[in-house]
Amino acid sequence: MPREDILRVVGLTKYFPVKKQSFFGGKLTLKAVDNVSITLKQGETLGIVGESGCGKSTLAKTIARLITTTNGKIYYKNNDITHASFKQLQPIRPSIQYVFQDPYESLNPRHTIQNILEEPFLIHTKLKFIERKEKVEDLLHKVGLPTDCLSKYPHEFSGGQRQRIGIARAIALEPDVLICDEPVSALDVSVQSQIINLLMDLQDELGLGIIFIAHDLAVVKHISDRIAVMYLGRIVETSTTEELFKQPQHPYTQLLMNAIPNPDPTKRRTKKTIKGELPSPINPPLGCNFQSRCKFETKQCETSDPNLSNRMSTSTHQSACHHTDLSTKEWESPWEF
Amino acid sequence: MTDTILSVNDLCVSFDTESTALNVLDHGSFDLMKGKTLGLVGESGCGKSVTSMSIMRLLPQPAGKITGGVITYDNKVDILKLEGSLLRNIRGNRIAMIFQEPMTALNPVQTIGKQLLEIYKLHQQELSKQQSINACLELLKRVGIPDPLVLLNEYPHQLSGGMRQRIVIAMALACKPDILIADEPTTALDVTIQAQILELMKSLQDEMGMGILFITHDLGVIAEMCDDIVVMYAGRVVEKTSVINLFNNPKHPYSKGLLNSIPTINTVKRERLQTIAGQVPSLAEMPNGCRFQNRCPHVEASCAKQTYQLSKISEQHLVNCHKWELIEHA
Numbered sequence: 131m132p133r134e135d136i137l138r139v140v141g142l143t144k145y146f147p148v149k150k151q152s153f154f155g156g157k158l159t160l161k162a163v164d165n166v167s168i169t170l171k172q173g174e175t176l177g178i179v180g181e182s183g184c185g186k187s188t189l190a191k192t193i194a195r196l197i198t199t200t201n202g203k204i205y206y207k208n209n210d211i212t213h214a215s216f217k218q219l220q221p222i223r224p225s226i227q228y229v230f231q232d233p234y235e236s237l238n239p240r241h242t243i244q245n246i247l248e249e250p251f252l253i254h255t256k257l258k259f260i261e262r263k264e265k266v267e268d269l270l271h272k273v274g275l276p277t278d279c280l281s282k283y284p285h286e287f288s289g290g291q292r293q294r295i296g297i298a299r300a301i302a303l304e305p306d307v308l309i310c311d312e313p314v315s316a317l318d319v320s321v322q323s324q325i326i327n328l329l330m331d332l333q334d335e336l337g338l339g340i341i342f343i344a345h346d347l348a349v350v351k352h353i354s355d356r357i358a359v360m361y362l363g364r365i366v367e368t369s370t371t372e373e374l375f376k377q378p379q380h381p382y383t384q385l386l387m388n389a390i391p392n393p394d395p396t397k398r399r400t401k402k403t404i405k406g407e408l409p410s411p412i413n414p415p416l417g418c419n420f421q422s423r424c425k426f427e428t429k430q431c432e433t434s435d436p437n438l439s440n441r442m443s444t445s446t447h448q449s450a451c452h453h454t455d456l457s458t459k460e461w462e463s464p465w466e467f
Numbered sequence: 468m469t470d471t472i473l474s475v476n477d478l479c480v481s482f483d484t485e486s487t488a489l490n491v492l493d494h495g496s497f498d499l500m501k502g503k504t505l506g507l508v509g510e511s512g513c514g515k516s517v518t519s520m521s522i523m524r525l526l527p528q529p530a531g532k533i534t535g536g537v538i539t540y541d542n543k544v545d546i547l548k549l550e551g552s553l554l555r556n557i558r559g560n561r562i563a564m565i566f567q568e569p570m571t572a573l574n575p576v577q578t579i580g581k582q583l584l585e586i587y588k589l590h591q592q593e594l595s596k597q598q599s600i601n602a603c604l605e606l607l608k609r610v611g612i613p614d615p616l617v618l619l620n621e622y623p624h625q626l627s628g629g630m631r632q633r634i635v636i637a638m639a640l641a642c643k644p645d646i647l648i649a650d651e652p653t654t655a656l657d658v659t660i661q662a663q664i665l666e667l668m669k670s671l672q673d674e675m676g677m678g679i680l681f682i683t684h685d686l687g688v689i690a691e692m693c694d695d696i697v698v699m700y701a702g703r704v705v706e707k708t709s710v711i712n713l714f715n716n717p718k719h720p721y722s723k724g725l726l727n728s729i730p731t732i733n734t735v736k737r738e739r740l741q742t743i744a745g746q747v748p749s750l751a752e753m754p755n756g757c758r759f760q761n762r763c764p765h766v767e768a769s770c771a772k773q774t775y776q777l778s779k780i781s782e783q784h785l786v787n788c789h790k791w792e793l794i795e796h797a
Contacts, residue, residue: 181657288746318510319684323728323740330737345658348687352730353737371736389662391687393731395710398691405611407627407660465732 134207136306136339137170137193137226142202144185144192148412160412162188164363165202167438170307173333175340177354177371179347179386183408185363186343187231190311193341194228195219206307224254224303231312233292237284243270243295244280250302269298272335273328290321294328301332308333309341314349326353347390351375356446359383362411362419365438369447379441379449381424381457388464397464418452426453471542472678473499473522473562473646478536480517480526489750491517494536494775495704497697499646502672504679506693506710508686508725512747514702515682519648522546522680523564524554541645560590563639567651569631573623579634580619583607586641602641610637611667629660633667640671647672648680653688665692686729690714698722701747701758703775708784718786720763720794757788765794 144163150156163185170176180186191197193204195211204212206222214222230236237246247266251257257265267277273294284292293313300308310329314322330353333340344350350357351371358368359382367380378384392398406423415421418431430452440447441454451457480492492514499505507515520526522538524546538546540557549557566572574582580603587599594602600619607615610633623631632652639647649668653661665688672679681692689696689710696713698706698721706719717723724743734740745762754760756771763770769789777785788794 181659290746319686320510320725320728320743321746323730324742326730327739327742330739347658348730348732348734351732351736352734352740375732385659389658390732391661391665391685391691393687393690393714393726393729395690395693395714405663407629408657 133171133173135169136172136207137168137341138205138208139166139168139193140203140205142166142189142192142204143200144188144197145200158412161363161414162411163192166360166363166365167202168358168365168368170339170341172306172339173337174356175333175342175354177350177357178341178343178360179345179350179357180360181345181408183411184360185411186345186360187311189360190228190309190341190343194226194309196228220254224250225305226307226309227300227303227305229293229296229300229308229310229313232316233289233296234284234316236296237292239284242281242283246284246295247299247302250299254303265302269302272301272332273298288321289317290324293317293321293325297325297328297332301336301338304336306337306339307341308338309343311343312345313342315344315346322349329353347386359386362408362414364419364450366420366451367447367449368438369444369449373444373447376463377447377458378461379447379454379458380420380451381426381453382420383449384457384461385423390464392464418450420451426451426456428453470501471498472501472540473680474537474539474542475518475522476537476539478518478521478538479534480514480521481532481534483530483532484751487751488532490753491531491702491750492521493702495699496536497704497707499678499680500694501645501678502676503694504672504681504692506689506696507680507682507699508684508689508696509699510684510747512701512750513699515684515699516650518699519564519650519680519682522648523558523562524549555589559586560642561644562646562648563642563644564648564650565632565635565639565652568655569628569635570623572635573631575623578620578622579626583619583634583638583641586638590642606637606641607634609671610634610640611663612637628656629663632656632660632664636664636667636671640675643675643677645677646680647677648682650682651684652681654683654685661688668692686726698725701753702750703758703787704777705759705787706785707777708786712784718780718784718791718795719759719788720765721759724762765790765797 142163143165145159145161148158148160150158166189178186192199199212203210211222247269248262251262251265270277275294314325342353354371356370357374358365361382367383378387409422417433418436421427421431436450436452438448438450441449476496478492478495481488481490495518509515521533533547540546583603584599587594604615612618612633653664683689693710696708696710697704700721706722717726727741728743730740743762748754748761756773760766760770773789777787779785
């Protein structure tokens with residue numbers, strides 16, 4: 131049975147105004163997110179990868195309505211919530227929840243864990259004190275923390291435990307959509323795997339749709355059903371995880387995959403990495419965004435902007451590159467599956 | 468072994484707190500060879516950075532104290548006994564360091580040129596100003612900066628993270644050191660930039676033949692860069708071996724757990740990752756005996772009574788676990 135789309139984002143755009151360079155200079159805008167469309171099904175994980183500054187976090191915050199949109203639409207269960215007012219959003223907020231990157235800064239240092247976990251119930255439900263306490267204890271149990279930590283403060287916990295608290299708070303009101311913005315990148319390796327396991331267990335148990343943002347392709351591959359690769363505010367390639375890793379089409383995705391250090395000392399990278407860095411999103415180049423770092427770049431790339439579409443036969447795999455045929459032909463996978 | 472360039476023996480470091488002295492590093496020993504890369508792996512708080520700071524004699528004073536051990540440079544100089552100008556001759560000159568966060572390692576109110584020239588002023592006084600500038604430009608070109616002349620007049624905030632890290636590397640290499648200590652040099656960078664920086668470090672090493680002490684928690688980077696590995700846990704060296712040995716045949720339960728817990732490109736999708744249960748004990752409440760005992764799947768009563776020692780598996784493979792043979796056969 132095809133599962134229902136719970137979240138649909140169409141042509142989402144977020145521009146930030148930037149200070150003018152001179153008094154007579156034209157208005158400058160930073161195109162943080164530019165015409166991005168994604169969907170999320172129930173119980174599915176969508177991974178979003180890209181370098182810092184590519185607009186991953188802005189996209190996430192816009193979807194969660196933590197910041198306003200410039201253009202485009204966000205639908206939650208076919209209701210347009212793009213411009214819903216604070217009051218209209220109130221009943222929807224519990225369904226779309228957010229796990230932040232930094233577990234040290236996303237918890238109020240002056241609140242006990244009891245306060246922090248109780249707050250969602252105080253705002254969104256009319257539960258009595260005893261019922262709230264039960265709920266909170268249940269939450270702690272779900273994320274694998276002992277119940278005797280209720281009266282402690284955030285500073286008494288390690289990074290991994292704090293991230294568990296952040297996750298407990300996010301799942302308190304049984305959301306449909308969980309947006310995880312780099313939930314493991316601030317954590318130690320052995321703790322990362324604990325948190326990833328926890329997220330996967332919770333997803334199976336509660337049927338969460340997860341938007342998982344990370345820059346680590348190995349982690350994203352492990353947890354995601356589908357992956358969208360972002361570059362300079364746009365999605366340059368989207369596909370199912372298997373398909374993407376078998377045959378990445380966009381030169382940027384290929385570059386990313388070649389850049390992951392392989393934890394196997396017998397297979398050291400011999401290929402040259404590609405030069406160059408992310409250009410500024412304030413004045414992106416005309417035509418294709420990626421042209422300055424791309425080895426397939428031609429005249430066509432300088433003038434016309436490739437849109438995200440099915441370049442090859444498969445229906446689920448889309449990429450935004452004029453030379454997809456060339457890049458796919460040249461691709462050699464750095465791993466054996 | 469004649470080509471050892473840096474040898475750390477039984478290094479102990481403690482930090483004074485209000486109530487007690489915390490034993491942050493306990494009998495750390497390892498050797499760095501000329502032209503080789505030694506990886507120092509471990510989680511945050513395991514003593515990696517304290518080790519590198521001790522070698523550089525940069526421990527925060529007066530809290531940090533080296534309570535024992537010897538650090539020998541080039542088989543003759545005991546770094547811990549150096550003072551004043553003798554120390555300055557070695558630090559920054561023969562032993563250089565790359566820091567984790569390139570923004571904080573550079574002075575924000577001085578131009579790149581001024582900061583680079585300072586090195587020549589301090590360590591190579593025989594050069595004239597023009598010669599130093601030329602040397603700077605040469606160096607910047609070598610670390611892959613496209614337009615070095617313009618860059619000399621720029622400030623750190625005008626550069627990207629990758630560019631800044633290149634500058635920090637250039638600074639470290641200005642005096643062609645014998646030893647380069649890289650403390651998480653790519654942790655703050657994106658993967659594509661990380662790949663560029665690692666490649667740069669490798670090619671510079673081939674060219675200059677320095678020994679690199681590479682500190683990181685990323686096992687992928689270790690596999691890519693290092694020849695030998697020291698695994699640290701809670702202030703102690705728990706395993707010492709070659710990189711191939713560690714990845715193919717880890718012996719310490721912690722090393723095993725660490726290697727199993729990372730998701731790789733080849734792991735099966737959504738399979739549960741193996742984890743190491745529990746957490747690192749806090750330094751103030753370190754258990755007696757083996758420090759990994761509260762998380763170890765093979766723990767038994769005798770683990771609490773073990774004094775710290777490394778058992779020899781082979782000439783190149785040392786492990787701090789008295790039960791490694793039993794675990795192997797089980």
